Amino acid sequence: MTDKPRVLLVHPPIYDFSAYDFWMKPYGLLRVAGRLRGLCQLQSFDFLCSDAADAPPGGTWKRDAWKRDAWGRGPIPAEGTAKPEIFSFLPRYYRRFGIPRESFRAWLEGRPAFDFALVQTGMTYWYLGLVETIEEIRRRSRETRIVLGGCYASLCPEHARSLGADLVVRGGELDPLWRLLEREALPEQRPFWEAYAAPAYGVMKLADGCPFRCSYCASGRMHPGYAARPLDSVLEEWERLRSMGAAHIAFYDDALLFQPEKVLIPFLNAVLARGTGGLRFHTPNALHARLLTAELASLMVRAGFASFYLGAESISPEWLETSGAKVFPEELSKATEILKNTGVPGSSITAYLLLGHPAHSPEMIESSMRYIHRLGIRIMLAEYSPVPGTADGERYGPAVAWQEPLWHNKTAFTAKILGWGEVCRLKHLCQQLNQPE
Numbered sequence: 286m287t288d289k290p291r292v293l294l295v296h297p298p299i300y301d302f303s304a305y306d307f308w309m310k311p312y313g314l315l316r317v318a319g320r321l322r323g324l325c326q327l328q329s330f331d332f333l334c335s336d337a338a339d340a341p342p343g344g345t346w347k348r349d350a351w352k353r354d355a356w357g358r359g360p361i362p363a364e365g366t367a368k369p370e371i372f373s374f375l376p377r378y379y380r381r382f383g384i385p386r387e388s389f390r391a392w393l394e395g396r397p398a399f400d401f402a403l404v405q406t407g408m409t410y411w412y413l414g415l416v417e418t419i420e421e422i423r424r425r426s427r428e429t430r431i432v433l434g435g436c437y438a439s440l441c442p443e444h445a446r447s448l449g450a451d452l453v454v455r456g457g458e459l460d461p462l463w464r465l466l467e468r469e470a471l472p473e474q475r476p477f478w479e480a481y482a483a484p485a486y487g488v489m490k491l492a493d494g495c496p497f498r499c500s501y502c503a504s505g506r507m508h509p510g511y512a513a514r515p516l517d518s519v520l521e522e523w524e525r526l527r528s529m530g531a532a533h534i535a536f537y538d539d540a541l542l543f544q545p546e547k548v549l550i551p552f553l554n555a556v557l558a559r560g561t562g563g564l565r566f567h568t569p570n571a572l573h574a575r576l577l578t579a580e581l582a583s584l585m586v587r588a589g590f591a592s593f594y595l596g597a598e599s600i601s602p603e604w605l606e607t608s609g610a611k612v613f614p615e616e617l618s619k620a621t622e623i624l625k626n627t628g629v630p631g632s633s634i635t636a637y638l639l640l641g642h643p644a645h646s647p648e649m650i651e652s653s654m655r656y657i658h659r660l661g662i663r664i665m666l667a668e669y670s671p672v673p674g675t676a677d678g679e680r681y682g683p684a685v686a687w688q689e690p691l692w693h694n695k696t697a698f699t700a701k702i703l704g705w706g707e708v709c710r711l712k713h714l715c716q717q718l719n720q721p722e
């Protein structure tokens with residue numbers, strides 16, 4: 286090994302029925318890589334992005350194949366692929382999303398072999414993309430040590446180990462990684478945004494974890510506690526993204542509005558003092574509507590928040606009672622009123638509703654949709670996926686699910702619970718309600 290080991294960072298392709306670049310970046314991987322800056326020779330390959338600094342040749346790589354909406358999001362080029370047998374009941378095409386496998390192969394062959402490959406994992410049921418990635422890295426060099434980290438690696442470590450990686454990192458337990466690399470990592474640093482030449486958007490977190498424990502959510506399994514990040518670190522990240530020309534930043538925080546006087550307010554005041562530079566903020570991980578105040582909403586709008594996603598999940602009292610009572614309907618209604626009074630149009634406010642949760646009946650879903658529609662905001666149906674180790678995952682996950690993570694697939698699980706015809710009916714109703722009047 287040279288003085289500075291060659292380390293490859295990979296954001297793998299996705300195998301699923303659908304996938305969309307809804308502000309999707311391998312943020313955990315970029316944060317880990319930031320701590321290795323200067324200690325290793327870092328190069329990255331992001332299968333799901335057209336902005337990478339080190340472009341692979343040809344195929345769907347070409348920038349014009351990747352369309353973006355006004356907020357930087359867009360579809361990911363895909364090709365049909367064989368549907369796993371367990372999904373045979375579902376009348377949907379199964380696809381592989383991302384830069385073609387051959388492009389990755391050619392890219393690897395055009396470079397000296399890497400000493401290490403750090404691979405970000407996402408949803409547990411996306412592991413077929415890891416199988417492909419590991420095969421290609423091994424094909425190039427059997428000496429490369431492969432490390433898996435992220436959601437799948439943390440939630441299904443035993444299964445992840447069966448894929449043949451050299452190390453599986455769980456959550457934020459990074460000491461085994463530093464030992465494998467034989468490097469004393471730096472304390473938290475700016476994420477490795479050098480991986481992207483001109484990102485249409487960036488992502489950030491002001492804090493890790495969430496103080497709440499909703500029965501269906503994986504946040505507590507990924508981060509056992511809640512910890513705000515130092516203000517100077519997050520401001521440096523924001524400055525870096527702004528200087529790279531990113532027009533949008535999506536917050537990956539699970540609890541962006543928690544303890545605002547210590548976290549969000551100081552950050553936004555600093556942003557306003559330095560000048561927003563026209564950068565727009567988004568909240569895809571959902572805001573906790575109960576914690577939104579008029580003062581906070583006003584500050585957020587002045588600092589450039591352009592979209593507000595609210596975590597509603599359901600308005601059914603019965604369902605809320607058993608799931609952690611995150612937000613009651615009147616709190617959702619109040620948050621909506623606050624946002625609208627601050628000048629945010631209803632079309633920029635979206636409430637998430639859970640679809641396919643076994644205790645959330647079609648009647649509950651439909652009445653929740655109609656309630657949100659009456660608030661004059663948009664509805665987004667979020668298909669439920671049973672997450673190992675969560676209260677609901679253990680309660681409702683089929684016994685086989687923990688051996689075969691493909692069973693966690695949100696499209697398949699939702700169709701199993703509701704029936705495909707009912708899923709289509711509810712999605713169609715959602716589309717109709719979201720039509721501008």
Ligand code: SF4
Nearest residue numbers: 495497498499502539
């Ligand atoms: S659903 Fe939201 S509020 Fe509930 S535990 Fe998860 S991140 Fe926290």
